[in-house]
Amino acid sequence: MDIGTVTFLIIGTMATLLILGVPLAFVSGAIAVVLAVSQFGLNALFIVGSRTVDFLDSFALIAVPMFVLMASIMERSGVAKDLYHAFHVWAGSVRGGIGVVTTGVAVLLGATTGIIGGEIVLLGLIALPQMLKLSYDRKLAIGTITAGGSLGTMIPPSIILIFYGLTAEVSISHLFLATLVPGLMLASFYVAYILIRCGLNPDLGPPLPPEERDMPLLEKLSLFKGVALPMAVAGGVLVSIYAGFASITESAALGAFGAAIAAWVRNEFSFAMLNDVLIQALRTCGMVFWLVFGTNALIGVYNLMGGITFASNMLAGVSQEPAIILAVMIGVFVLLGFFIDWIGILFLTMPIFLPVLTQLGYDPIWFGIVFNLSMQIAYLTPPFGPACFYLKGAAGNTLELSEIFAAQWPFIGLQILALIIVVMWPGLSLWLPQLVYG
Amino acid sequence: MLDRLAIWLGRTTAWCFAAIVLIMVYEVVARYAFNAPTTWAHETSILLASFGFIFGGAFCMAEGTHMRITLLVEQRPRFARFSDALSLIAGIIYLGGLSYAAWRMAERAIWRFSLNGAWDPERSGSTLNSPLPSYLKALLFLGSALFLLLVLKQAAALLQRRSRSVD
C-alpha cells in the first residue's frame, strides 16, 4: 500500500471510529498499533511505548493538575459563587455583562498560563455553574468558556509558540509580542459578539434584577470582602510569573497552595474536600492525557512510514504561486485540527512547511501567529476538540459532549474572521515586536 | 473487584498531586530564602505526576468517564451494542500494543547490571541521575496492563450478555 492511500485510510478510519462512539483515548492509538505491526512487525510497537514515555517526561505538563487543583478548591469553597455574585452586582444593567467579565477573566488567566487545559477547567468549574445559575443561555455560556479558555495559548506566554520558536529557530520573545494584538483582537470579537447577542435578546444573558443590585456603594464594596484573599492568590500567581519569582508550573502549584490557605481562612477547608479536588485533578488528567498518548504514537509511526516525504512532495506539486501554497498550508492546519492536537500538527507539518515558507520569503514570526490562530480553531472543532474535552472533563455528567460541540460554531466563525485578518495584514502581528526590539 | 482496584489506585495516586504542591512550595522557598534550589524537586515531581497521569487512564475506565462522541448512539440506540463492541476491540488493540511495548522497554531499562553485578537501571543523566526513565517505563506497563484488564473484563461481560440474549 502506498503512503498516499494509507494517509487517506488513516483519516477515514479515524473519522469513522470517532463517529461510531469509540472512546477518543482508543481511536488513534489503535490505528497506530495496527499500522505499526502491519507495516514493520511487532518491534515497531516500541514507537508507541517510547513516544508515550517521552511525552510523560515533561515538567510543563504538571501545570495542568495544579491549575485544576486551584480551580476546584475555589469552586468547592464557595469563593467562585461569591465572586460571580459580586461581578453580577457590579455589572449593573449590562446585558451579557457576566459573559464579558468571564472573557476578561479568561484573558487575565491567559496571561498566567501557556496551556489551555488548566484554564478551561478553571473556568468550567468556576464560571460555568455561575453563568447557568444566573440564567445565561447554555450555548452562549459554554462557548464563552471554551473559546475564552483557549485564549491561554493566544495571550503570552504560550507553549505552542515556545515549541514553534524552537522548531522554526525564531525568537520566542518576538513571537510572544506578535501574538498579543491578534489575541486581544480575538478576545474583543468574543466580547462584541456576547454584547450584540444579549443586547438583541436579553434572555440570553439577563442582568440582575434592579432590586437585587441596588445597594449603597459601601455594601457593593463589601461584597468583595470574602473573595479578596482568593483573588489575591490568583493575582499572586500572575505576579509570581511576571516578576520572575517562579516558573509557570511552580506558580500554578503556589496558586493551588494559596487557594487551600484561602479556603482554610474562610473556614471551608476539609479533608473530604481535599480528597474530592485531588480526584477531580486525576480524572481530568486521565481523560485528557490518554487522548494525546495515542495521537502522539500515531505521528511517530506515520513519520516512519515516510509521511514527511509524502507530504512535502504533495505540497511541491500543488502550485508555484506563493499565495496558493500559503492557503494550502493554512487549510492543512485547519483540516488536521479536526482530528489531532496541536503538537501533532506541529511535528507533522513544520518540517515540511518551514523550509518552503522561508524560501517563499514569508516572515516566520508572522507564520507562527497564523499557526497559533489556526490552533485556536482546532481546539474547538469536532471530533477532536481539546477545549471541549477539557470542559467535559471539568463538568462531568452535567454536560454532553455533543452539546458542547454544538455551542462552538459562532465562536469558530469569529476565529476564522480573526485568522483572515491576521493573514491579510501581517503588520498587525509584526508591529509590536518591531516597536520593542527594533 | 478489578474496578474497585482501579478506583482505589486512582484515589490513592491522586494524593501524588498534593505531594507535588508541597514539593514545589519547598523548592521555591529553598531557592529564594536559602538560594539553594534542590536537585530532586523536578524529577520527583515528574515521577509523582506520572503516577496520576498513567493510572488516571484505568481510573476513568472503571468510572466510565472516558470521552466518546455519543451523537450517533443517542439518535440510533440500536447501534449502542455495536458501538460498545467496537470500542472494546479498539481498546484491546491499543492497550495490548502499549502494554507489550512498555513491558519490553521496562525490561530493558530495569534488568541491567554492571560488571560487578550491581543493579544498574537506566538513569536520567541529569545532576540527580535518578532512575526516572526506568520508573516511567515500569509505571507505564503497570498502568496500561491494568487498563487492558478492565477492557477485557468488560468485553467478557458483553459476550456473556450476548450469549444470554441468544438463548
Add this chain to the structure above:
Amino acid sequence: AETFKMQTFLGANASTTKAFEGMAAQLAEDTDGAIQIEVLPGRAVVGAAETIEAIRNGLLDGQYTAPTYFAGKDPAMGVLGDTIGAYPDSETRDRWFTEGGGLELARALYDKYDLHMICPVYWPSEQIPSKVEINGVADLEGLKMRAPGGLASDLLSRAGASLVTMGVGESVTAMETGVLDATDLANVALNVALGMHNQAKYSVLARHSMATTEMSVSKAKWDGLSAENQAKFEAACYAMSEGLKTTLSDEDAAAEAQAKDEMGVTFLVFGDDDAAAFRGLTKEVWADWGAKSPDAQAIVDSHTAFLSSLGLSN
C-alpha cells in the same frame, strides 16, 4: 540500493539538518543511488534519548546525534558526549579522535550497541547567554542557571552555580521573567535566533560544555555495504563535518556581529587562569564519571593522555 532511515537531533530548519540533507543528496549521486538516506528531523519517530533503541529494534537505520543524550543509559556515552572544560576549542578536541585514539575507542563503544560510528561531526563550543557579567569561575557562585544534562551540570554545580532543572522551552520564559540569571543553551547563532539576547546582555564563552556530535548506522546495515560504498559514506560524513565547520562558524560570526551592533551584547571569554581552573574542575568531574564504568574510565584516561601530549594538563 540500500535506504538508511536516519533521525537527526535538531529540527527541520536547523543548519545541521540542512547540511545532512545536502550530504544525503550528494552521497546518493556519488554512489549512483546505491546509498539513499532518508533524513528524519529530531523527534520525528522517537525522542532523542531513544534513537539507539529504535535502531536496535530495526525501525531506524542510523542517527546523526549527540552521545550525551545517552548519558543516563551509559556513563561512557556521557563522557564521550561532552568534554566540558578540557580543551580550548572543539577543533582541538576533535584531534583526539584522529590523533589521540578517540575514534577507535568511540567505535568500540558503539559496537556494543550494534552500531558503527561513521565519523564525529563538528559542533562548536556552547555559549552561555547571561543577564549578569560573568568574567570567571568565581562569578558563577550562586548564579541561577538552567542545568544542562550530563557532565556539564556537574561542572557548573562544582563551580558554585545554583542549577534549576527545566526544559529548553521553559528556560526561554524563565530568562525573560528572571527565574534564571543565565542559561545553558547552544551556540551563538541559535541563541541569537531564539531571542535569548533580548534579555541577556552578555554572552559568555566559559567552555562549560563542548558537546560531540556523530553519525552512526546499524552495524548490520553497514556490513552489508561494499567496501567502496563504505569509503564513500565515510568520506561524505567527514566532508559534511568540514562544511559545517565553515557554515556554523560563519553563522556564529554573523550572529555575534548582529548581537553586538543591534542588541548591545557584550561577549566575554574566560581568560587563561579561569580556563585552567575549569580544566581542574573537569578532572574532578571525570574522576566521578570514570568511576561509573570501565568504558567511561578508558575514555577519560585517553583524553587525559592526549591533553598532556598537547601540554594542556595544567
